Amino acid sequence: MSRFKHFPETLTIPRWGLWPLGLLLLCMAGARADATTVAGVRLFSAPDHTRVVLDLDGPATYTIRRVEGPERLAIDVAGAGLKAIQPIAVDDGLLLRVRRNRLRTKAQVVLDLVEQAPFRHFMLPAADGRPHRIVVDVFRPAEIAVPAEDPVFVRPPPRLVQERPLRVIIDPGHGGLDPGALRGSIQEKDIVLDVCLRMRDILKALPGYEPILTRDRDWYPSLADRVTSAGKQQGDLFISVHCNTHRRSSVRGMEVYFLSLQGASDRESQELADKENAADMVGLAPEHTASDAVLSILMDLHMTQVLKQSSRLSETILTTCESRGLATRRVKQARFQVLRSLAMPSALVELAYLTNPDDRRLLTNADGRQMLAEAVVAGILDYHQDGTILAVGPTEPNWSRHYKVRRGDNLWRLAQQHGTTVAEIRQRNNLQDDRISAGQYLSLPEGRPES
Secondary structure, eight states: OOOOOOOOSSOOOOOGHHHHHHHHHHHHHHHHHOOOEEEEEEEEEEEEEEEEEEEEOOOOEEEEEEEETTTTEEEEEEEEEEEOOOOOOSSSSSSEEEEEEEEEEEEEEEEEESSSEEEEEEEEOOOBBBBBEEEEEEOTTTTTOOSSSOOOTOOOOOSSOOOOOOEEEEEOHHHHHHHHBBOOOOOOHHHHHHHHHHHHHHHHTTEEEEEESSSSSSSOOHHHHHHHHHHTOSSEEEEEEEEEOSSSTTTOOOEEEEOSSSSSSSSHHHHHHHHHHHHHGGTOGGGSOOOOOOOHHHTTHHHHHHHHHHHHHHHHHHHHHHHHTEEEEEEEEEEEGGOOOSSOOOEEEEEETTSSSHHHHTTTSEEEEHHHHHHHHHHHHHHTTOOOOOOOOOOOOOOEEEEETTTOOHHHHHHHHHHHHHHHHHHHTSSSSSSTTTEEEEOOOOOOOOO
């Protein structure tokens, strides 16, 4: 006998039983609230372009497309509502008006154009008291050449003048004899290399960015070599890319780390750092087991400022990736040796967990790896667009101060006080090591306090 009950093909409901059901459905529909609302639309007309900013009260995903006859751009914000629907008259020679439409599954903002015009767009996460924003720049055709396709990753020029492109050092973790995390035939080193190559290609296509890989094939540069190479390349940002694992297969999502000099933010972070640092012992020549260069970088005077920038870089990457629909966890700190490149803001991105089925599908699928590469690059661009990088390259200080070493002084403290690094003090004063003694004279940069 079947364990399942049989129901008639047609079911008769008394007439009096319909109205409570209808009332319930009506109440449920009325109670539904849009997850995100387009709270406002702002416009800024410049001589060469018009900027349209959609202010959102929360994160959202969006698409933008060009529509002909008449010319217009349609911005669709998925699952969002609109605070106001009145059209906004513009008529600045580029835009005629902005229209807002409440649709069943999305909010739509339409930019009516005078004629076909190049445009670019991007999203910014909430930061510093500003809301989540979708930004669209529409250019006068004679002013800028933008690809015909939607250039999701093209950003407006940085607010600060740069003498050279922003150099982004991209570090695919592991490689060669060190496969990283393993799951069957899946090797972490292969996944992260593919993601990093995609990141490089995206950045190469953008004006004002110069991506540099620490490895572009299956070989193993030591952690010290990765750090010193980034310094020699005069990088402005350092992004190390890895995959994560966990004892529990339910744990998933991206994590981003920046350096901690005091210790890891939790036991899990310490275990991960220990694992990654220990990997450096695979196949290394004896002279690479210790690195004076890494230790000198650790004593870099710019530590406080760079750690602050590294923290913001990590937060921005994670927030941007979350806004693009990726599963994320949180920003953490640990003593990763490869992050001891304190001459520049640095972050280590654990893309996803190979031990989680959903994350593993993302990592082992070409479309998933492209999504990850695009999201991390978008985070880098958001960080740069917000003006976090204050300058490209340091200015040369005047080393004319003659300082008499006092009792209790050390090179680390003097480097902090005088705006330089331990390595630079040693080089300028022909010191063989970090030892100094009271009464000794040192050349230090001018213009800094002595204590």
